[in-house]
Amino acid sequence: MRERDLEDEAGTAMRLVPTDPWQARATALRVRAAARRAGDPAAESAAERVLGLAGRESHSVRSAARHLRRAVAVADGAGLAVHAARARMTLALVRADQGDIHEAVRLGEAAAAHLEGLEAARLRHQLAVVAQRQGLLEAALRQYGGALTVFRREGDLLWEAKLLNNRGVLQAYRGRPDAAEADLVRAEQLYRQLEQDLAVADVRWNRGFAAGRAGRIVTALTHLDAAEEHYTAHHLSPAMIMMDRCDVLLSAGLHDEARDVAAAAVAELSRRRMTADLAEARLLLAAAALACGDLESARHAARLAGRSFDQQARPGWAAVAHYTLLRTDWADGQRGPAVLRAALAAAAELRTAGWAAPAADATLIAARCALAAGRTAQATELLRQAGRARSGGPAAQRVSAWHAEALLRIAAGDRGGAQAALRAGLRALDEHRLTLGATELRVRAAEHGLDLVATALSLAVADGSARDMLTWAERGRAAAQQLRPARPPTDPRLAAEIAELRAVAAEREQALAEGRDARRQSQRQTQLERSIRERVRRTRPERSLAHAAGTGPAALTTHLAGRVLIELISVAGTLHAVVLAGGRLSRHELGPVEQINAEVRALRFALHRMAVRDLPVRSGAKRLDRMLFGPLRARIGDADLVIVPSGRLHGVPWRMLPGCQDRAVAIAPSAAAWLRAVAAVPAGDRTVLVAGPGLPGAADEIGSLSASYPGTPALTGPDAAVTRVLRAIDGAGRVHIAAHGTFRADNPQFSAIRLGDGPLTAYDLETLRRPPGLVVLSACDSGLSTVHRGDEVMGFAAALLAMGARSVIATVAPVRDGATLEVMLHLHEQLRAGRGPAAALAAAQDAAAVDDPAAAAFVCYGAG
Numbered sequence: 076m077r078e079r080d081l082e083d084e085a086g087t088a089m090r091l092v093p094t095d096p097w098q099a100r101a102t103a104l105r106v107r108a109a110a111r112r113a114g115d116p117a118a119e120s121a122a123e124r125v126l127g128l129a130g131r132e133s134h135s136v137r138s139a140a141r142h143l144r145r146a147v148a149v150a151d152g153a154g155l156a157v158h159a160a161r162a163r164m165t166l167a168l169v170r171a172d173q174g175d176i177h178e179a180v181r182l183g184e185a186a187a188a189h190l191e192g193l194e195a196a197r198l199r200h201q202l203a204v205v206a207q208r209q210g211l212l213e214a215a216l217r218q219y220g221g222a223l224t225v226f227r228r229e230g231d232l233l234w235e236a237k238l239l240n241n242r243g244v245l246q247a248y249r250g251r252p253d254a255a256e257a258d259l260v261r262a263e264q265l266y267r268q269l270e271q272d273l274a275v276a277d278v279r280w281n282r283g284f285a286a287g288r289a290g291r292i293v294t295a296l297t298h299l300d301a302a303e304e305h306y307t308a309h310h311l312s313p314a315m316i317m318m319d320r321c322d323v324l325l326s327a328g329l330h331d332e333a334r335d336v337a338a339a340a341v342a343e344l345s346r347r348r349m350t351a352d353l354a355e356a357r358l359l360l361a362a363a364a365l366a367c368g369d370l371e372s373a374r375h376a377a378r379l380a381g382r383s384f385d386q387q388a389r390p391g392w393a394a395v396a397h398y399t400l401l402r403t404d405w406a407d408g409q410r411g412p413a414v415l416r417a418a419l420a421a422a423a424e425l426r427t428a429g430w431a432a433p434a435a436d437a438t439l440i441a442a443r444c445a446l447a448a449g450r451t452a453q454a455t456e457l458l459r460q461a462g463r464a465r466s467g468g469p470a471a472q473r474v475s476a477w478h479a480e481a482l483l484r485i486a487a488g489d490r491g492g493a494q495a496a497l498r499a500g501l502r503a504l505d506e507h508r509l510t511l512g513a514t515e516l517r518v519r520a521a522e523h524g525l526d527l528v529a530t531a532l533s534l535a536v537a538d539g540s541a542r543d544m545l546t547w548a549e550r551g552r553a554a555a556q557q558l559r560p561a562r563p564p565t566d567p568r569l570a571a572e573i574a575e576l577r578a579v580a581a582e583r584e585q586a587l588a589e590g591r592d593a594r595r596q597s598q599r600q601t602q603l604e605r606s607i608r609e610r611v612r613r614t615r616p617e618r619s620l621a622h623a624a625g626t627g628p629a630a631l632t633t634h635l636a637g638r639v640l641i642e643l644i645s646v647a648g649t650l651h652a653v654v655l656a657g658g659r660l661s662r663h664e665l666g667p668v669e670q671i672n673a674e675v676r677a678l679r680f681a682l683h684r685m686a687v688r689d690l691p692v693r694s695g696a697k698r699l700d701r702m703l704f705g706p707l708r709a710r711i712g713d714a715d716l717v718i719v720p721s722g723r724l725h726g727v728p729w730r731m732l733p734g735c736q737d738r739a740v741a742i743a744p745s746a747a748a749w750l751r752a753v754a755a756v757p758a759g760d761r762t763v764l765v766a767g768p769g770l771p772g773a774a775d776e777i778g779s780l781s782a783s784y785p786g787t788p789a790l791t792g793p794d795a796a797v798t799r800v801l802r803a804i805d806g807a808g809r810v811h812i813a814a815h816g817t818f819r820a821d822n823p824q825f826s827a828i829r830l831g832d833g834p835l836t837a838y839d840l841e842t843l844r845r846p847p848g849l850v851v852l853s854a855c856d857s858g859l860s861t862v863h864r865g866d867e868v869m870g871f872a873a874a875l876l877a878m879g880a881r882s883v884i885a886t887v888a889p890v891r892d893g894a895t896l897e898v899m900l901h902l903h904e905q906l907r908a909g910r911g912p913a914a915a916l917a918a919a920q921d922a923a924a925v926d927d928p929a930a931a932a933f934v935c936y937g938a939g
Contacts, residue, residue, distance in 0.1 A: 081110050081118035088125045093233075093271045096132040099125055116153035120146045124162050131169055132273075134312050136349055139169045160189035164198045171205045174350035174387035179205045193234075196225035200238050207245050208351060210384075210391015212429030215245055236265035236274065244281050250431035252289030259285060276305035280316050287323035295323045314343035315352060321359045325366055334363035354383035354392065361399050365406060373403045391428030397421050398433045405440050415444035435461050439479045451486060458483035473503040478527050490534065494543075500527045501550050525551070532646045541662035542628070545653045545746070548644045552719075552745050569607065576603040580833045607838065631746060632658045634753045638739075639711045642719040642746055643703075650721065652703075654710045663706045668722065674699040675723045678731065679888065696731040704734035715739040715913065717939065719746055726887050730920050730931045737921070739913035741882075741939025744873065752881045753938035758848035761807040765800055766791040767814025767829045776813045776853065776896050783903055795831040797839060806845035809906070811899070813853045816886075828852065837874035846879040849912050851902065852886070853895045872936050882912040882937040888928070895929045897922075913939030 085106045091099035103125035110118035123146035130139030143166035150159035167182035183202045190198050203218030219242045226235040243258035259282045266274040283298030299320050306313045317340040324333035337360040344353040361376035381396030398421045404414050418441035425434035442457035461479035477500030484492040528551030535543035583596035631640055632655065640655040643665075650665040665671070678695050703724075704711070715738050720727065729735045729742065743749035762784050766777040774791060781789045790800060795814075804810045815829040827834030852872070872883045884902070901922045905915035913935040923930035 081106055081113065081115055082121055085118055085121035085125055088122070089128065092125065092128045092132055093274050096129040100129040103129065116149050117155055117158055120150040120153075120155065120158045120162060123149060124165055127162075127165055127169065131165075131172065134314070134347060134349065136169055136172050136347070140166065140173065143169055156189045157194075160186035160198075161194065164190070164194075164201055168201050168204060171208045172349060172351050174354065174383065174389075176205065176209055176388040179208075193225060193229050193231060196222045196229075197234055199225075200234065200241075203238075204241055207241065208392075209389045210394065210428045210430070212245055212249055212391065216242070216249075216429075219245070232265050233269060233271075236262045236269065236271075239265070240274075240278055240281060243278075243285060247281075247285035247288045249429050250288070252285060252291075255285040255289075256282070273305070273309070276302045279305075280319065283316075284319040284322065287319065292323060296320075299323065312343060312347070314340050314347070314349075314356075317343070318352070318356050318359055321363060325359075325362055330363060330366035334360065334367055337363045350383070351387060351389075354380050354387065354389075357383070358392070358396055358399060361396075361403075365399065365403055368406075370403050370407055374400065377403065390424070391430065394421065394424035394428050395430060395433060398425060398430075398437055401437060401440065410444050410447045412444075412448065415441055415448065418444060435463075435479075436475055439475055442479065442482065446482065446486060455483060455486055458486070474500045474527060476500075477503060478530065481527070481530060485530075485534070490538075493534065494531065497527050497531045497547075498550075527551075529646070532644065536646050536651065536662075539662065541653050541660040544644060544646075544651065544662055545628075545642060545655075545660060548642060548653070549745055549747055552721075572603050572607050576600065576607065576833070579603060628655055628658060628660055631655055631750060634750060635717065637714060638717055638741075639714045640717045640719070640746060640749075641707065641711070643721040643724055645721050652707060654707055656710050656712075656714065661710055663710075665706060666702055671699070671702055672723045674702060675727055678728065679726060697733060699727070700732040700734045704732070708734075713738060715741075715939075717741045717743060717746075717749055719743050719749070728887055728931050729934060730917075737917075739911070739917045739939060740935065741913040742934055742936050744876065748876060749938065751879075752876065755879060755881050755938070757881070758808045758845065759806050762787045762809045763800075763803045763807045763811070763847075764789045765795050765803075765810070765812040765814065765830070767795060767812070768792070768831055769829065770813060770815050772896060773813040776899055777811070779896065779900060780811060780903055783900075783907065791831075793831050797830050797832055797835045800830055800835060801839060801842065804847050804850075805843050807847040809849045809851075810847045811851040811853070811903070813895075813899075816852065840874050840878055843878060846875065848880065849882045849884070849906075850875055850880055851884045851899070853899055876937050880937065882935060882939060884912055884916055884933060884935050886932040887934055888932040898927070898930045898933065911939055912937075 085103065088099045088102035088106065091102065103122045107119055107122035107126070110116075110122060123142045127139045127141075127143035127146060130136070130142060143162055146162035147159050147166060150156075150162060163182045163186040167179040167186070170176075170182065171179040180202075183198060183205065186198055187195070199218050199222040203215045203222065206212075206215035206218060219238055223235065223238050223242075225231075226238060239258040239262035243255045243262060246252075246255035246258060259278055263275055263278040263282070266278060279298045280302035283295045283302060285295075286292075286298060287295035299316060303313050303316045303320075306316060317336050321333045321336040321340065324330075324336060337356060340356040341353065341360055344356050357376045357380040361373045361380060364370075364376060365373035377396050377399040381393055381400070384390075384393035384396055397417070401414070401417050401421050404417070418437050422434050422437035422441060425437060438457050439461040442454045442461060445451075445454035445457060458479045462476050462483060477496050481493045481496035481500070484490075484496055528547055531547040531550075532544060535547055579596050579600050583593045583600060635655070642653045642655075644651045644653060645668050648668050650668050650671055652663045652665055654661050654663065674695065678699055711734075716735065718729065718740060720742060725742075729740050741749070743752070764777045764780055764784070764787060766773040766789065777789045777791060781787060790803060800812075812828055817827050817829070817834070827836045829835075872885045875883045898919050901919035902915050905918045906912070908915075910918065916933060916935045920927075920930045920933065
């Protein structure tokens with residue numbers, strides 16, 4: 076083969092790299108062997124360069140560097156300056172991947188002397204990528220602009236697509252979501268035109284990253300899933316996609332999951348010795364650990380990342396590591412001069428490097444430190460700087476900026492203006508929540524507004540305003556309950572996975588019951604749950620979203636009809652109660668949250684002991700009762716109660732407290748959620764009775780209830796299959812399910828009740844077209860919820876209320892199998908007599924023994 080032919084064949088292999096790196100490698104190996112036999116150094120160098128690029132495309136950076144050094148050496152040895160420059164240009168990028176930025180810059184500068192025209196523009200693009208790696212975003216942006224002009228003039232579509240793909244990521248880092256999307260959409264169009272499927276997947280990946288940075292969580296997850304599916308199908312490592320998924324999960328408030336993903340990415344990148352990316356993954360791990368409250372792990376990971384960035388001469392990224400350490404100190408309660416200095420330095424570093432959102436947050440931290448130190452003038456100027464980001468950017472950035480504006484107005488003595496700024500910040504959060512379809516994402520989104528609400532509640536406490544406390548507590552809590560969850564998409568794969576999950580869960584339980592190894596079923600169950608969770612997260616909200624009615628005292632009083640509302644609110648470590656009785660609001664300080672939490676833990680433990688050993692626990696219940704109701708007795712009298720708990724109080728067995736005996740008590744996630752439930756149009760009058768498998772006494776319970784409801788068929792055994800039960804309860808007036816319940820603290824949306832063919836989960840409930848009016852769940856822990864920051868609740872009972880059920884009666888503790896029959900018979904007797912669910916439950920509990928754990932475990936949620 077002639078020398079020119081060999082070099083042309085190497086060029087053909089080069090064009091294959093983006094679409095088929097394995098075929099490109101095979102062709103390059105053949106060309107290299109032929110070039111060596113023919114003594115053709117130009118073709119040999121070109122073939123080595125192809126092997127280097129193919130290695131980089133396959134994430135084998137050590138192999139890539141080895142081939143590219145050989146390409147440089149062969150060309151230098153033969154005096155082929157242009158060939159050597161081309162190889163140096165590519166090697167510069169790989170050395171940047173390996174974290175040696177100094178060498179990357181040196182290689183680029185050495186190549187520049189020998190490249191002209193289009194190749195010089197390609198080098199300029201590569202140097203922009205290196206600058207981007209350093210975190211020097213503004214310098215990189217200028218380099219990209221110059222190279223793009225040449226690519227467009229010369230009609231080089233491939234390199235134009237590469238540049239737009241990289242610049243789109245840069246724009247996302249700069250906090251310019253519209254510019255990022257414009258670049259990435261155009262890059263995807265060009266790659267599709269060039270039929271480069273792998274490059275299209277890479278752009279989808281970057282669009283996911285950019286959407287996540289902009290707070291568009293559903294869009295981000297959709298793009299990232301598409302990219303990861305392509306990588307997995309082509310046996311490529313998804314480690315880098317995992318990093319961006321971690322970033323999105325963090326922004327969505329899914330901190331524990333983000334930490335797991337970041338740890339997996341660190342392990343994978345460490346194994347592959349991808350030093351530059353490993354440093355970024357460690358930084359993400361630090362951010363995730365910080366979000367989980369593990370400050371020591373966050374410091375350790377951030378310091379490792381910072382040292383790596385310093386060694387790699389990446390000052391922009393080092394600035395982000397310094398910022399993460401600053402956030403850790405802030406979370407640790409440090410507010411002194413050292414933190415103020417660190418915040419000012421971090422803000423300056425971040426602004427210089429082009430990191431807009433972290434710079435604004437560091438400025439806000441500095442301002443709050445200055446306020447704490449009494450340095451009002453400095454704080455005022457810093458707050459003005461931080462507040463400039465309130466009109467654009469991701470939701471978290473806008474919320475933070477409005478918080479800065481509120482603090483600025485507080486410092487100026489403008490309380491009304493401060494409240495207006497706080498309301499504007501929560502409106503920005505509401506707009507963001509409206510883009511999220513999955514309940515899980517909407518619940519977690521509340522975390523962005525916690526500082527706003529905390530500031531507003533502190534103002535209300537200082538002013539002694541019960542009305543403001545109620546208003547701000549309601550604005551901040553259980554906001555996800557104010558929107559009906561979007562129904563999961565009619566996705567055949569989702570339906571198939573949910574059906575398989577039921578079958579696998581049933582197989583696993585059977586294997587465990589028989590003493591067999593259930594690891595295979597457990598692994599598959601975990602895989603299915605992850606896939607279902609991610610598919611549902613991609614659900615977009617329905618357009619007709621129902622907001623809760625206003626929660627002013629007048630509207631609440633009308634529907635309370637003689638009942639008393641108690642809203643429990645935690646402010647700066649102290650529990651307060653706002654009481655609405657007889658149309659009048661009052662505020663009461665109850666005591667330290669930690670002391671009350673300790674009593675709640677003790678009472679729940681005692682209730683568990685009661686369930687197995689019949690031990691009385693009156694003293695613990697009395698202590699908690701004195702803490703919660705002692706300061707309120709004169710206000711609440713003997714009226715029935717509607718209680719909105721906070722934090723651990725969501726898990727209280729209220730019947731055990733003396734102050735809740737001899738009266739009906741309804742528990743609600745928020746006053747707005749209660750008002751929506753009580754004002755809801757009643758469902759139909761059908762009664763549905765269901766017995767699940769493996770629960771001694773369930774069949775007797777349902778059989779006994781059937782006798783009380785003539786003509787009502789009971790779904791038992793194989794008839795109690797999930798799809799049949801869902802059809803039956805859709806729009807029913809009254810539903811009673813006696814079945815084993817499982818509360819999943821790790822993922823409350825998989826909390827379930829066990830039916831004939833497997834678990835009925837909270838995800839299944841979200842497929843209902845019309846929720847039932849009253850649901851009674853006589854299963855262990857069926858009323859438990861995970862309570863996220865901001866008093867956002869997730870669990871089986873919470874899902875029913877969010878769907879629009881008026882009332883749910885469920886348990887907050889284990890009950891012995893078969894122990895609930897008498898309580899349930901009394902309950903339904905009262906319901907048939909026309910009493911409301913809360914009053915009927917109270918009467919059934921009154922009929923039981925004082926220390927009956929089966930009676931004490933039940934709580935009425937919702938309208939009552």
